[in-house]
Amino acid sequence: MDTTGEVGSFFKSAFSVDNVIFGFDGGDLKVLLIQRGQSPFKDKWALPGDLVYPNEDLNTAAERVLEQLTGLRGVYLEQVKTFGAVNRHPLGRVITVAYISLIKISNYTLTAASFAQSAKWHSIDEVGHLAFDHNEILESCLRRLKRKVRTAPIGFELLPPKFTLTELQQLYDSVLRLPKHLDKRNFRKKILSMNLLVECSEMQEGVAHRPAKLYQFDSDKYGQFVNEGFIFDI
Amino acid sequence: MDTTGEVGSFFKSAFSVDNVIFGFDGGDLKVLLIQRGQSPFKDKWALPGDLVYPNEDLNTAAERVLEQLTGLRGVYLEQVKTFGAVNRHPLGRVITVAYISLIKISNYTLTAASFAQSAKWHSIDEVGHLAFDHNEILESCLRRLKRKVRTAPIGFELLPPKFTLTELQQLYDSVLRLPKHLDKRNFRKKILSMNLLVECSEMQEGVAHRPAKLYQFDSDKYGQFVNEGFIFDI
DNA sequence: GGGTTTGGTGTGAAAATGACAATAAGTGCT
DNA sequence: AGCACTTATTGTCATTTTCACACCAAACCC
Numbered sequence: 001m002d003t004t005g006e007v008g009s010f011f012k013s014a015f016s017v018d019n020v021i022f023g024f025d026g027g028d029l030k031v032l033l034i035q036r037g038q039s040p041f042k043d044k045w046a047l048p049g050d051l052v053y054p055n056e057d058l059n060t061a062a063e064r065v066l067e068q069l070t071g072l073r074g075v076y077l078e079q080v081k082t083f084g085a086v087n088r089h090p091l092g093r094v095i096t097v098a099y100i101s102l103i104k105i106s107n108y109t110l111t112a113a114s115f116a117q118s119a120k121w122h123s124i125d126e127v128g129h130l131a132f133d134h135n136e137i138l139e140s141c142l143r144r145l146k147r148k149v150r151t152a153p154i155g156f157e158l159l160p161p162k163f164t165l166t167e168l169q170q171l172y173d174s175v176l177r178l179p180k181h182l183d184k185r186n187f188r189k190k191i192l193s194m195n196l197l198v199e200c201s202e203m204q205e206g207v208a209h210r211p212a213k214l215y216q217f218d219s220d221k222y223g224q225f226v227n228e229g230f231i232f233d234i
Numbered sequence: 235m236d237t238t239g240e241v242g243s244f245f246k247s248a249f250s251v252d253n254v255i256f257g258f259d260g261g262d263l264k265v266l267l268i269q270r271g272q273s274p275f276k277d278k279w280a281l282p283g284d285l286v287y288p289n290e291d292l293n294t295a296a297e298r299v300l301e302q303l304t305g306l307r308g309v310y311l312e313q314v315k316t317f318g319a320v321n322r323h324p325l326g327r328v329i330t331v332a333y334i335s336l337i338k339i340s341n342y343t344l345t346a347a348s349f350a351q352s353a354k355w356h357s358i359d360e361v362g363h364l365a366f367d368h369n370e371i372l373e374s375c376l377r378r379l380k381r382k383v384r385t386a387p388i389g390f391e392l393l394p395p396k397f398t399l400t401e402l403q404q405l406y407d408s409v410l411r412l413p414k415h416l417d418k419r420n421f422r423k424k425i426l427s428m429n430l431l432v433e434c435s436e437m438q439e440g441v442a443h444r445p446a447k448l449y450q451f452d453s454d455k456y457g458q459f460v461n462e463g464f465i466f467d468i
Numbered sequence: 469g470g471g472t473t474t475g476g477t478g479t480g481a482a483a484a485t486g487a488c489a490a491t492a493a494g495t496g497c498t
Numbered sequence: 499a500g501c502a503c504t505t506a507t508t509g510t511c512a513t514t515t516t517c518a519c520a521c522c523a524a525a526c527c528c
Contacts, residue, residue: 012288013247013248013249013288014247015247015249015318015329052318054246054247054327055320056320057318057319057320058316058317058318058319058329079315079316081313082292082313082316082331083292084249084286084291084292084331085291085292086289086290086291093288095249095292095331097316097318097329164506165506165507166505166506183486183487183488184506184507185487185488185489185507185508185509186485186486186487188507188508189508189509190484190485204506207494207495207504207505208494208495208496208503208504208505209493209494209495209503209504209505209506210492210493210494210495210504210505210506210507211493211494211495211505211506212505212506212507213506213507398475399475399476400474400475417517417518417519418475418476419476419477419478419518419519419520420516420517420518422476422477423477423478424516438475441473441474441525441526442472442473442474442525442526442527443472443473443474443475443524443525443526443527444473444474444475444476444523444524444525444526445474445475445524445525445526446474446475446476447475447476469528470527470528471526471527471528472525472526472527472528473524473525473526473527474523474524474525474526475522475523475524475525476521476522476523476524477520477521477522477523478519478520478521479518479519480517480518480519481516481517481518482515482516482517482518483514483515483516483517484513484514484515484516485512485513485514485515486511486512486513486514487510487511487512487513488509488510488511489508489509490507490508490509491506491507491508492505492506492507492508493504493505493506493507494503494504494505494506495502495503495504495505496501496502496503496504497500497501497502497503498499498500498501498502
């Protein structure tokens, strides 16, 4: 949420979007935050967001925020929940619609927007106190991600197009944070039995050990299977 | 959404809540609709809803709409999705937050609000073309209900406090609309094995056949079990 | 008391889950 | 070349869950 200058007087009521942008680099699950340049909450970390323009659809606004920050278009975006407590914004009545987006962290280049200079990936459990009610928003989006990653093939949105099964498993491990880690053999059996992954001819490169096979997610096949009643489940 | 009279000039942007109120009477799943008294969409059926007051939380607004229409308080209410297409409302920019509520249909008495005179239960598949984007909203809420009814014990919200297992099964059948009906023996085994139902001493009365045992849902137990890691699943 | 209607119950086959460990294929170093 | 090191890859078995399926019981009505 940006609340600069001249909009002050406009603040009787307004709506905004806030975007919880998730990324994964092989370690922890990450979220992209920006450091606010202005009051209120100057210097605090916050979710990237903006007011919705008068002639802009909500989804469009969320896409715009994402593109301005990351330069990315056409990535996974999902509306999660709307936050509208009367006093959630100190300057007026602003309700905000929270979105999740999932991006391939390697695609992200910190170049695009004016506010991008202060954008930074944070490990999901090294996020401190955020501006506004953004901690609450983040919690909701994280819960949603945890559920959805098991029931729809959206984990792949966080990985490069070609990935190893170990990378995929690590992704699930770090999103789900189950008390016990997933079992390697059972995980591979399950994911391969869905027939949604196609083996690439190439292998992993540049590792100091036996290289793994690379796989790709076949979204066309997934579409077919869904039509036939298939339900993704991990 | 109510858009009467003097608010016309206020319409640059506003937010509203719309409430998809579900009920069940043993037959089909029902939804409570009102017939609009004013333009736009005069005489069309619509979801009950209203603008959110300046000092009112979103949830509070949804509770208010529900109470004004049904006289009920403290019933199940869940935010589902926010609809904000630029032209979804002909008179201005209005984004609306959609809620589901689940009520015990026998508790509903058509007395409360001014607009209640034109409220009526509709079978879920005898809903025609609704005002605004309300068909789309209804679809979203119905999908949500179908998912959630399997993963949380919210079906009971639609039944009287004491119910038979057959009633419960019919509820699931009419919400889920699976290609094959649920199997009686398997359903009873599953639901009873959760230990969430307590058998009442009373029996069903006034039926022209063998009366069934009545059960109650034990929400305290459910709370305990959840703390111990239990996940409701049907 | 016979007919009708719904309530209530158990078993077995098939599938899914979950625990578990040994060999294979590379790299880096000597 | 050989060895140490690291990660990749694969199958079995016991347990649990799922799913299909049919008959007697208990109440009412006449």
